[in-house]
Amino acid sequence: xxxxxxxxxxxxxxxxxxxxxxxxxxxxxxxxxxxxxxxxxxxxxxxxxxx
Amino acid sequence: xxxxxxxxxxxxxxxxxxxxxxxxxxxxxxxxxxxxxxxxxxxxxxxxxxxxxxxxxxxxxxxxxxxxxxxxxxxxxxxxxxxxxxxxxxxxxxxxxxxxxxxxxxxxxxxxxxxxxxxxxxxxxxxxxxxxxxxxxxxxxxxxxxxxxxxxxxxxxxxxxxxxxxxxxxxxxxxxxxxxxxxxxxxxxxxxxxxxxxxxxxxxxxxxxxxxxxxxxxxxxxxxxxxxxxxxxxxxxxxxxxxxxxxxxxxxxxxxxxxxxxxxxxxxxxxxxxxxxxxxxxxxxxxxxxxxxxxxxxxxxxxxxxxxxxxxxxxxxxxxxxxxxxxxxxxxxxxxxxxxxxxxxxxxxxxxxxxxxxxxxxxxxxxxxxxxxxxxxxxxxxxxxxxxxxxxxxxxxxxxxxxxxxxxxxxxxxxxxxxxxxxxxxxxxxxxxxxxxxxxxxxxxxxxxxxxxxxxxxxxxxxx
Numbered sequence: 001x002x003x004x005x006x007x008x009x010x011x012x013x014x015x016x017x018x019x020x021x022x023x024x025x026x027x028x029x030x031x032x033x034x035x036x037x038x039x040x041x042x043x044x045x046x047x048x049x050x051x
Numbered sequence: 052x053x054x055x056x057x058x059x060x061x062x063x064x065x066x067x068x069x070x071x072x073x074x075x076x077x078x079x080x081x082x083x084x085x086x087x088x089x090x091x092x093x094x095x096x097x098x099x100x101x102x103x104x105x106x107x108x109x110x111x112x113x114x115x116x117x118x119x120x121x122x123x124x125x126x127x128x129x130x131x132x133x134x135x136x137x138x139x140x141x142x143x144x145x146x147x148x149x150x151x152x153x154x155x156x157x158x159x160x161x162x163x164x165x166x167x168x169x170x171x172x173x174x175x176x177x178x179x180x181x182x183x184x185x186x187x188x189x190x191x192x193x194x195x196x197x198x199x200x201x202x203x204x205x206x207x208x209x210x211x212x213x214x215x216x217x218x219x220x221x222x223x224x225x226x227x228x229x230x231x232x233x234x235x236x237x238x239x240x241x242x243x244x245x246x247x248x249x250x251x252x253x254x255x256x257x258x259x260x261x262x263x264x265x266x267x268x269x270x271x272x273x274x275x276x277x278x279x280x281x282x283x284x285x286x287x288x289x290x291x292x293x294x295x296x297x298x299x300x301x302x303x304x305x306x307x308x309x310x311x312x313x314x315x316x317x318x319x320x321x322x323x324x325x326x327x328x329x330x331x332x333x334x335x336x337x338x339x340x341x342x343x344x345x346x347x348x349x350x351x352x353x354x355x356x357x358x359x360x361x362x363x364x365x366x367x368x369x370x371x372x373x374x375x376x377x378x379x380x381x382x383x384x385x386x387x388x389x390x391x392x393x394x395x396x397x398x399x400x401x402x403x404x405x406x407x408x409x410x411x412x413x414x415x416x417x418x419x420x421x422x423x424x425x426x427x428x429x430x431x432x433x434x435x436x437x438x439x440x441x442x443x444x445x446x447x448x449x450x451x452x453x454x455x456x457x458x459x460x461x462x463x464x465x466x467x468x469x470x471x472x473x474x475x476x477x478x479x480x481x482x483x484x485x486x487x488x489x490x491x492x493x494x495x496x497x498x499x500x501x502x503x504x505x506x507x508x509x510x511x512x513x514x515x
Binding site: 005008009012013016017019020023024026027030031034035036041042043044045046047 | 275
């Protein structure tokens with residue numbers, strides 16, 4: 001496909017791509033090892049009965 | 052003193068249950084009406100001579116179907132459910148029950164007036180999903196504003212320091228939507244390309260910054276409660292929240308690929324459409340990993356099959372959206388019926404199934420009344436089979452339509468080529484509509500038409 005200034009598109013793609021890669025790495029780390037074993041963590045509080 | 056506290060809690064719960072019931076009853080009525088209109092619109096493709104009266108014309112009925120589905124069914128149901136979730140997760144009562152009723156009245160008044168106005172020919176032009184005229188849109192904006200105030204003030208009264216993840220999503224969604232609505236309705240730049248850019252911003256974000264976070268917030272409460280298991284990764288949910296906020300707002304411009312909008316804006320929309328895979332896959336994986344090893348429990352549940360389909364709809368619909376943004380695929384699918392199939396994959400398979408999961412999980416617990424497993428199963432399978440036929444028909448038909456256009460053949464050839472798929476779409480849509488009637492009956496049972504049968508209430512277990 002043609003059209004538009006290539007440098008502008010490349011800069012946009014690079015900046016967006018860098019941010020995306022960074023969060024992909026973070027997401028994979030959290031998927032492999034979620035941690036959060038402390039019983040006082042908020043994710044357990046929702047199981048402890050509603051009011 | 053303790054007895055007084057218990058009594059006050061019972062009264063608060065009773066008021067909250069009445070309010071929740073009213074939201075769900077109104078939303079269900081709007082679902083039946085808006086999808087009845089959708090069926091008429093669908094059959095017009097297969098049978099163009101069907102109902103040619105101006106009040107039943109495609110141009111008037113189509114926005115009635117979409118606006119009522121958005122703002123009267125999904126919005127009303129979700130606001131009712133998130134009020135309930137906020138109270139439960141924050142261990143407090145709703146900030147103002149009266150304001151909750153006012154919000155519901157405003158949503159309903161806006162929807163009634165919007166529907167009438169559209170049917171008699173008054174609309175805001177061809178601005179998709181914002182066809183209601185400005186003062187009716189203003190009523191909708193006030194409804195969202197009052198809901199936001201009530202929700203935020205309720206969360207502010209929580210007993211814990213932490214704000215549970217569900218409330219991040221629901222408060223985020225409602226605040227983003229206020230900004231979205233204000234930007235979309237200010238008239239100063241609503242002309243020429245400015246209007247196109249704002250339209251792209253609004254139409255996409257109405258789904259991704261309103262319905263999506265509210266439904267995800269609902270999942271983050273319902274899944275752990277029904278499975279008696281915490282969400283797999285809380286941090287991943289937080290990451291998905293922030294990445295959704297960073298990546299989503301700009302991607303609406305991918306609806307206007309090859310338009311005169313700036314090329315860099317189109318490119319940015321495509322790049323961030325790819326980036327959206329991060330929150331989508333992270334969020335979906337988080338939900339599926341929370342369900343891992345509990346598939347028998349999911350299968351036997353009233354609510355969890357709906358949530359499961361909702362999660363799959365989120366994963367598939369959003370991933371499909373990313374691929375649709377590519378210029379090479381837009382060249383085929385742009386302006387075809389493929390897009391209609393995509394919008395139903397997201398708004399129906401994800402959002403509507405998600406809402407149903409939330410209703411079947413929470414309403415019986417609030418009212419003490421549950422529908423029969425058979426009718427809930429009938430609702431589920433009619434909707435699932437109907438939706439599958441609908442989406443496959445439009446995905447296949449839309450692709451054929453685009454390829455015929457690209458071949459340079461006369462336009463009528465594309466009409467002939469997709470005609471069988473339009474009939475299949477009507478058949479699938481009819482099954483979906485019948486499922487809504489079954490759902491409406493189930494809502495009637497849950498809200499007072501049925502007996503209190505404790506054994507039918509799906510237990511929401513508490514950790515030891």
